[in-house]
Amino acid sequence: MKYFIVTVLSKGKKNEYGLYAEHKKEAQYLAKIKFSGMILKAVEASPPLEDQFRRLKDNFLSNVQKRKLKQDSLIAAIRQLAVMANAGISIHDSLHEIANATTDKTLQSVLGTMAEDINAGHSLSKSAAKFSYELGTLSLAMIELGEKTGNMAEALHKLADMLEEIRRNMIKFKKAMAYPRNVMIAMAVAFTILISYVVPQFKTIFEQLDAELPLPTKILLFLEHLFNTYGLYVLASIIIFFFTFKYALNHSKEFRYKWHQFLLKVYLIKNIIMFATLNRFTLVFSELVRAGIPIAEALETSTAMIDNLPLQERLLGVRSTVERGGSLHAGLKETNLFENMIIQMVSAGESSGQLDAMMQKVTEYYKMRFDAIIDGLSEAIEPIMLFLIAGMVILLALGIFLPMWEMGNAVQGRR
Numbered sequence: 001m002k003y004f005i006v007t008v009l010s011k012g013k014k015n016e017y018g019l020y021a022e023h024k025k026e027a028q029y030l031a032k033i034k035f036s037g038m039i040l041k042a043v044e045a046s047p048p049l050e051d052q053f054r055r056l057k058d059n060f061l062s063n064v065q066k067r068k069l070k071q072d073s074l075i076a077a078i079r080q081l082a083v084m085a086n087a088g089i090s091i092h093d094s095l096h097e098i099a100n101a102t103t104d105k106t107l108q109s110v111l112g113t114m115a116e117d118i119n120a121g122h123s124l125s126k127s128a129a130k131f132s133y134e135l136g137t138l139s140l141a142m143i144e145l146g147e148k149t150g151n152m153a154e155a156l157h158k159l160a161d162m163l164e165e166i167r168r169n170m171i172k173f174k175k176a177m178a179y180p181r182n183v184m185i186a187m188a189v190a191f192t193i194l195i196s197y198v199v200p201q202f203k204t205i206f207e208q209l210d211a212e213l214p215l216p217t218k219i220l221l222f223l224e225h226l227f228n229t230y231g232l233y234v235l236a237s238i239i240i241f242f243f244t245f246k247y248a249l250n251h252s253k254e255f256r257y258k259w260h261q262f263l264l265k266v267y268l269i270k271n272i273i274m275f276a277t278l279n280r281f282t283l284v285f286s287e288l289v290r291a292g293i294p295i296a297e298a299l300e301t302s303t304a305m306i307d308n309l310p311l312q313e314r315l316l317g318v319r320s321t322v323e324r325g326g327s328l329h330a331g332l333k334e335t336n337l338f339e340n341m342i343i344q345m346v347s348a349g350e351s352s353g354q355l356d357a358m359m360q361k362v363t364e365y366y367k368m369r370f371d372a373i374i375d376g377l378s379e380a381i382e383p384i385m386l387f388l389i390a391g392m393v394i395l396l397a398l399g400i401f402l403p404m405w406e407m408g409n410a411v412q413g414r415r
Contacts, residue, residue: 002027003047010037018047030120069134071167073104075160077111078139082156091152092118110134123147137305138162141284144301149291158287165367169276169374176377180385191392192227199224202400213403220399257309264310268380271373277311278337279366286359295355296322311337328355 004027008015017035021027027042077098084094092115099111110131117127125144128135139159146155199220213221226234248255264270281302288298299319306312314335321331329347332338338346342362349358 002044003051004042005045006031006035006042007040008035008037009040010035014040018045018051020047026120033119069107069110070104071163071170073102073107074135074139075163075167077102077107078156078160078163082153082160085156086153091124106134124152137307138166138280138284141301141305142287145288145291145293148293151291155291162283166280169370172371172374173272173377176374177381179378180381183385184388187389187392191396194396195220195223196227196231199400200228202403205403214398216395216399217403219395253309260308261310264308267384268377272370272377273308274311274337275366275370275373277306277308279363279370281306281315282359282363282366286356286363289359290356295328 006017028039095111095115099108114127128143142155142159146152285302303315318331329343333343349355
């Protein structure tokens with residue numbers, strides 16, 4: 001954004017106002033809306049020093065406080081926007097009204113800025129693109145669909161339904177993870193307390209032994225020394241590692257790609273990511289095809305909203321195949337992500353001219369597979385949880401009792 005000084009003639013007096021705009025014409029247009037009078041000229045200039053500091057502070061705070069919108073608030077706002085759009089109310093007025101009515105400060109800021117952008121002549125999709133992090137890629141794709149089809153109300157209704165579905169899946173996932181997570185936290189706390197307070201009581205006894213300590217006891221004594229001597233350093237290292245990892249994930253595409261690649265090899269996680277991605281991809285693609293969007297364009301939009309980079313790369317190959325004149329089912333087959341049954345269904349849909357209906361069936365199939373994984377998540381995690389608990393119990397038991405048994409044997413031998 002550039003800074004312009006606009007000269008306005010009002011009631012026989014010349015007044016100068018400063019404002020930000022992309023270019024000179026936009027500055028004149030914004031000044032015409034904001035200030036009454038005749039626009040004489042708009043000149044690009046350096047912003048005042050205090051204004052530069054204010055914008056720098058605002059940008060820093062916005063990046064620090066940047067966060068996604070609450071799903072409940074976002075879904076409610078989209079449904080309101082859909083109803084108002086269906087009633088013939090302009091998008092600008094609808095956004096302004098919803099922004100004033102909401103109590104969510106982040107949503108209020110996002111919708112208020114979008115309303116200002118639309119008032120300045122920007123499209124809804126262009127304005128929403130500025131808030132891709134807060135709104136999510138799915139919202140951007142469906143808003144773009146509404147503009148392409150000319151039926152924004154229907155696209156927003158469908159977007160709200162899809163976000164509701166994603167929200168329900170997230171709730172199911174959190175519920176499935178709640179019990180194993182709580183059990184593991186409790187065990188970690190208990191293990192830490194035992195290492196920090198119980199093991200030191202035995203340490204003096206172990207040091208009096210004139211014999212080689214068993215491996216489990218050495219591990220316990222090492223952990224006790226690490227926790228009690230370098231505990232704060234370990235905690236600081238974990239925090240630094242977390243923020244460094246998060247920074248690398250957000251700013252390095254190569255690092256993010258390798259991390260996503262690693263996740264696709266991890267037990268359970270790979271299936272959750274795989275079927276969640278395919279479910280979302282086929283859902284958006286089927287809606288775009290049903291709305292009459294060309295297949296290549298629909299593939300580009302639906303692939304752009306995929307978060308996992310390796311999967312996105314493989315699905316981008318489908319678009320390349322279609323643009324070269326190949327069939328959709330051939331492109332899907334080349335990715336090695338889809339089962340043979342799905343390839344045959346898509347092929348049948350292409351041959352019969354009912355691709356949109358067939359893609360909806362494919363979407364339902366992947367939704368069923370994803371739901372099945374989430375429903376069986378607790379049972380799948382239980383063996384891992386039991387293995388970790390058993391490992392901690394065995395380590396504590398052997399680490400403490402093996403030296404005690406050796407002491408008992410030594411005492412009996414002396415007698």
